[in-house]
Amino acid sequence: MMQYVLAFDTANEVISIALGVLHAETRTVELVAHRQVAAHRASNTQLLPNIDELLTEQEISRDQIACVACGRGPGSFTGVRICMATAKGVASALEVPLVGVSTLDALAWELQAAGVRGRVLVVADAMRKEVYPQVYNITEAAIGRSSADMVVAASTFEGAQEGGYALVAGDALAKYADLFVALGPLAPEGQWRVQGPGLLAVLQDAWQAGDCDPFDAQRHNPALLLPVYTRLSDAEEHEREKLADAAPRDLRTGVGGNEAISYRPLAAVDVDQVAALETTCMGTDAWNAAQFADELPRKDRTWWAAHDKHGALVAYAGGQVLDGQLQIFKVACAPEARRAGIARELVTRLAEDARNLGAAEITLEVRAANEGAQAFYEALGLDSIGQRPGYYSDGEDATIMQGPLPAATADVAGMEIITTNERPAEASATYGKPLILAIETSCDETAAALIDGTGAILSDAIASQIDFHARFGGVVPEIASRKHIEAICGVTQVCLEQASASNEGGGETSQDEMPQSEMRQPLRYRDLDAIACTYAPGLVGALVVGVAFAKGAAWGANIPYIQVNHLEGHLYANKLATPDIQPPMVVSLVSGGHTMLVHVRDWGVYEILGSTIDDAVGEAFDKVAKALGLGYPGGPIISRYAAQGNPHAIDFPRAMLHSHDFRFSLSGLKTAVVTYIAQQQEAGHELNIPDIAASFQAAVIDVQVAKAKTALEETGAKEFCLGGGVAANPALRAAYETLCAEMNVRLTLPPLSACTDNASMIALVALDRFAQHKFAPLSADAFAHSNLEESY
Amino acid sequence: MKLVSHSAEETKRLGAALAACLQPGDVVVLNGDLGAGKTQFVQGVAEALGVTGEVTSPTFNILLTYDCASGVLNHFDLYRLESAEDLDDIGYWEVLEGGGVSFIEWGDKFPSEMPDDYLEVAITSGTDGVRSIKAQPHSTRAQELCACWGQVAEERA
Structure with missing residues (x-):
């Protein structure tokens, strides 16, 4: 069966797609078909439909795709993000490698194929009068890229160039043709953006150079691919300096792409490397290769190894599951690979295996003087429970540490x-x-x-x-x-x-889909x-x-x-707390971004009784906290101070309390608090933060509760629920408890994890929509606004 | 140029007067303290541009975009952003250069990230509740915009 690569790029306001055949024996990629579609700010709606059409046209099925390649930019942030997220989804679901290719290199290869030779300048638009420039020396055999990707002011870059280029191309010419015309002949507009075939050329070139392998799913795990970030954030720079890695971060990806660590169960071929590393790390207590070889086939053992991208073993860990306990024998990491989270990742793998083998606890010995290791295990939730005197061969004591199996965490x-x-x-x-x-x-x-x-x-x-x-x-x-x-x-x-x-x-599904085995x-x-x-x-x-x-x-x-x-997710989140909850119900949705009262007539049938006309409640809490110098987020801090203050101390306005509708306004209250603070400070009075917090909170709650009461009366609903992060406020909860008890209405107060943004609530909605066959097309998009009342 | 507002309604009317002068690509940077009326000002603009539905504070969402008769109205609030890199994340430059009309609240947090040509509007509140609104054009198009705004505001006063 032919094996195909699907390549696409949306970095420059066009969608370019190419399909090629992968020839493993010659490491060549043969173009089958390609297309380019204009997609100004619309690549999310058109990328997948075009991919689907192209495959249908060529009578190629998804199963025949052995590799996905996608343009990493540099280019439009939104465009690159859409391309990459789509590619990650496709490759993950198909379980095939995802290889990233440079958008600029792809364009250079297309110029090469068009017969262009010599020094060529490609300039891509980086917005704000900046460009991503790249100089190529294009020959019969190669494109000869000159440097890593960078972003520079268009005029600065042009000013520093001597000119004499054989050709200038790239989509920055749409804006800055005047600026670059002196540097060399400008390419026709058809050569400013990637057509598609160049993506395959980049892949083939990297394949032949050994820089990628379109059949190696482990090396090209979709999770590892990132856009070209031409600059790291300040925080990342700071982190990089702090770690002062011998192997610095790959600036082209913004992550440690070159240091990509792969994790796999320890194998017999690894034992010599393990024994060598063991000697380095364990000194006189080191095991030899034979001891490791003896461990591996045992059924109650779990051993994992970490390899760097060159295949060298850099860390390993292992242990035995006995009587519901994972006893860790070894955790070792090569000195140069430490402090990169590898040990933690290995312990996580051991814990997963151990969990599958029925363990609930973890235990191990660690040298009494090794505080670093003890701190590491304490961070995993282990406590020291005793000592084994003279446990090590050099006479040092061992500290015994024990705890529950670490919660399943993974470092992403x-x-x-x-x-x-x-x-x-x-x-x-x-x-x-x-x-x-x-x-x-x-x-x-x-x-x-x-x-x-x-x-x-x-x-x-x-x-x-x-x-x-x-x-x-x-x-x-x-x-x-x-x-x-x-x-x-x-x-x-x-x-x-x-x-x-x-x-x-x-x-039921596991019978045919997932073979029964010791580990699922x-x-x-x-x-x-x-x-x-x-x-x-x-x-x-x-x-x-x-x-x-x-x-x-x-x-x-x-x-x-x-x-x-x-928002519908927030309504459904109440099912997590009260599974038998039934409409009609009234839901108060209060968060950093929303403040509304919703009448849920039935699942899927909503009436927004009213919402804020300006600020959200959570936002008002944040801003008042900031004005009081209390930091972020404001909700928990305000409510903590409020508990110690007098809610009647200051008479802040109850906006819209008598508006006879369900609209809210928080802006006026926020202004009143800020003004009050300014007046107090001007008069030289010390701020009574508890009183201000309590009075502000009372003003918010009075209006929320009064409108909720009216809403319950008018709708006759017998269920009242909360959603959104502000639902964590204890005073608000207490006020609603009183109200609902008085009105004989059942109150659902979901746990905070269900109030704040989570995916479980989205899953609950999805389940209903699945039953109703409410599926969305591949052209579906994302939107900043949506009307909850309109069915979709 | 200096204008004065005595109420939220008047702030909105001044926004509406500015709306009459706006062209695609215009950028207005709104500075002012918490509660000065920046969002109210944009509400006035939006209403005059024919935006239907509530125009609320974009603090949480950072960017809210509205369709209107003359194209798109982008309403940024940079309050929650901590560093200029975050602007790349939210597609800031792509939106500003995308052809709509843009209002940016808390733009003074990132002075070096403002476009070359923009109108700066600073709203300050006095202790008596009176707002003073100061307009400072940066570059030529903003000068035109500012002059037009002053004229319309005067005509409607």
């Missing part, structure tokens, strides 16, 4: 992935069809969840970006949508792995029945990553794509 692009397995153990291990993977990237968090046909959440994973930023020494950007592209593969993969781990024992195989995209994603409302740049990935994966797995309104 430096982020902690926290997974909660919400499926109770007694819930039998059967997957009810359909199985749906849901993804949520509407703002700051990358999250995924898996649901089955019974409505059980099989797994729920979130890449907490706050942890990521904590790593960078207190630099805490509140928004980092580019992190979505770094986390999306890892979060979805962890989600699939967790789901299968939680289903130990087999079930992770769920695969092909086991799924649909993939869902939040499509609105939110920050479009963040939403598109989830949407493009979800659509790509759905296309790759040949299953439907379901789009879900984020």
Whole structure:
């Protein structure tokens, strides 16, 4: 069977797609078909439909795709992000390698194919009067790139050039042709943007040079590919200097692409390398190769190794599962590979295996003087429970450490992935069809969840970006949508792995799809029945990553794509707390971005009774906290101070309290608090922060509760629920408890994890939409706004 | 140029007067303290441009985009952003250069990231609740815009 590569690029306002045959024996890529489509700011809607059409035209099925290649830019941020998220989705679902290619190099190869020779300048538009320049020396055999990608001011770059280029090309000419005309003849407009064949040429060139292997799925794991970042963020620069790595970060990718570590079970071929490293790390207590070789075939053992990109073994770990305990024998890491999270990753693998072998605890010995190692294990949740005197051959004592198996965490692009397995153990291990993977990237968090046909959440994973930023020494950007592209593969993969781990024992789908074995195989995209994603409302740049990935994966797995309104997710989140909850109900949705009262007449039939006309409640808390100098986020801090203050101390306005409708306004209250603070400071009075916090909070709650009461009266609903992060406020909860008790209305207060953004709630909506066959086409997009009242 | 507003309604009317002069590609940077009325000002602009539906604070979402008769109205709020790199993340330059009309709240957080040609509007609130609105054009198109705004505001006063 022919094996094809599917290549595409959307970095420069056009969609370029190419299909080629991979010839492994000659390492050549033969062009089969290509197309270029204009797509000004619309690549998310047109990329997959065009890919699908091209394959249909060529009568090539998805199964014949052995590799995906995608343009990494440099180019438009949104364009590159859509291209890459789609490619990650397609490659993940097809379980094929994903190879990144330079958009500029692809264009250079197309110029080469058109017969251009000599020194050629390619300039891509980087916006704000900047360009991505690249000089090539194009010959019969090569394109001769001169430097790494960079971004420079168009005029500065032009001024520093001597000119005399054989040709100047690139989409920056659309804006700056005048600037570059002196440097050499300008290419015709048809040669400014990638057509498609160049993507295959870059792949072939890298293949022949040994820089890539389109058949090596491990080397080209879709999770590892990132856009070309022409500059690292300040935080990343800081981190890099701090670590002062011998092997610096690859500036071309912004991550340690060159240091990519692969993890696999320790194999017999590794034992000599292990023994050598053992001698370095363990001194007189080192095992020899024969001892390791003896370990590997034993059924109750788990051994894992980490290899660098050259295949050299850099770390290993192993242990035995006995009486429900994982006893770790060894964790060792080559000195030059330390402090990169490798040991932690290995222990995570051991823990996963041990969990599958029925263990619940972990135990090990560590040298009493080795405080670093003890701190590492303490961070994993282990405590020291005693000493073994003279345990080591040199007479040193061992500290015994013990604890629960570390929570399943995986390190994705430096982020902690926290997974909660919400499926109770007694819930039998059967997957009810359909199985749906849901993804949520509407703002700051990358999250995924898996649901089955019974409505059980099989797994729920979130890449907490706050942890990521904590790593960078207190630099805490509140928004980092580019992190979505770094986390999306890892979060979805962890989600699939967790789901299968939680289903130990087999079930209806596992009979034919997943062979019974001691260790369950992770769920695969092909086991799924649909993939869902939040499509609105939110920050479009963040939403598109989830949407493009979800659509790509759905296309790759040949299953439907379901789009879900984020706000509808918050309404459904109440099912997580009260499974038998039934409309009609009134839901108060209060978060950093939303403040509204919704009448849920039935699932899918919503009436927005009213919403804020200016600021959201969470935003008002944040801004008042900032005005008081209390830091971010404001909600928890304000409520903590408020608990000690007098809510009647200051009479802040209750905006819209008597407006006889359900609209809210927080802007006036915020202004009143800020003005009050300014007046007090001007008068030289010391601020009574508890009183201000309590009085502000009381003003917010009075209006919220009064409108909720009217809403319950008018609708006659007997269920009242909360959604959004502000639902964590204790005083607000208490006020609603009183109200609902008085009105004989059942109150649902979901746990905070269900109130804030999560993917489980998206999965719940998706399950209903699946039953109603509400599938979205490959041309579906992401939107900043959406009207909850309109069906979609 | 200096204008004065005595109420939220008047702030909105001044926004509406500016709206009458806006052309695709124009950028207005809105600076001012918390609660000065920046979002109200944009609400006035949006209403005059024919945006239907609520125009709310974009603090949480950072960017809200509205369709209107003359194209697109982009409303940025850079309050939550910590570093200039975040602007790349949100597609800031692509949106600014994408042909619509853009309003940027809290632009003074990133002075070096403002475009070459923009109108700076600073709203400051006095203790008596009166807002002073100061317009400072940067470059030629902004001068035209500022002059037009002053004229329309005067005609409607």
